[in-house]
Amino acid sequence: MTDKFPDLIDPLLFAERRSALSGALPIAVFERLSDSVIDPDGNVDVEIEFGKQGKRIVISGHIKGTLQLECQSCLQAMAWPLDSDFKLAVVSSLQEDKQFEDYEPLLMDGETISLNALIEDEILLALPDYPRHQYDCIERNRSEDSAYNATDSQIKAENPFSVLAKLKKTGD
Ligand SMILES: [Zn+2]
Known part of the structure; x- marks a missing residue:
């Protein structure tokens, strides 16, 4: 157990000791993710275990966290839950x-x-090709817009009538 995750390691050494690492890594350290992630705040929790199968070094692990991706429908930020297992054999x-x-x-x-x-x-392998909100975000944005426009035009429409009604009353 360590909070400071090492970067460069000798996998043979870790495999022979059957070491396990766990800790949190800031999303900001992953430079190749910067094209996909809108807001690099936060961490991913990582657990990694090293072992051997015969002479082969094997590494298995789990990555969990929440990434802020850009929704490909509305281009707004969306929280995407990352929860990924991996099993690697060193070759x-x-x-x-x-x-x-x-x-x-x-x-x-x-x-x-x-x-x-x-x-x-x-993480790059786990990222969705087309991240999208699970609800119909475009439809929701559009109906919010039209609701606003409706109220706006209703106010405009009501005024001339009420003015007209007042004029009529005074005219009688
Ligand atoms: Zn969206």
Whole structure:
């Protein structure tokens, strides 16, 4: 357990110790998310476990949080709940990936991996292609507009009549 999440780690060391990490990461550290996230305030809660299957290093984890995305219908902010599990098997070449059906291959070409990049990849994979409000936000915006216009034009419409009525009364 640690609150300060390490970024660059040696997965072999973590796997041999069967280490587990958990903590909160600020959404603002994920630069590649900045195109999708309107408001980078807040954190994602991350849990990661390292282990081995035979000689293979495996990493499983869970990411949870709320991201502020742009609704593709009304272009307003919408809170999107992120709740994603992942299972990765560390490979040194992508040709190995067929051996592990349950696990996504994680290509490692050096001795360390970046946990921030790994978590960011998983968040990017989980993001919806077309984030949209679950209600009909365009229809709601439009009816709010027309309700406003109706009251507005009703006030305008009522005035000439009441003036006319007053004129009629004085005329009689
Ligand atoms: Zn919307």
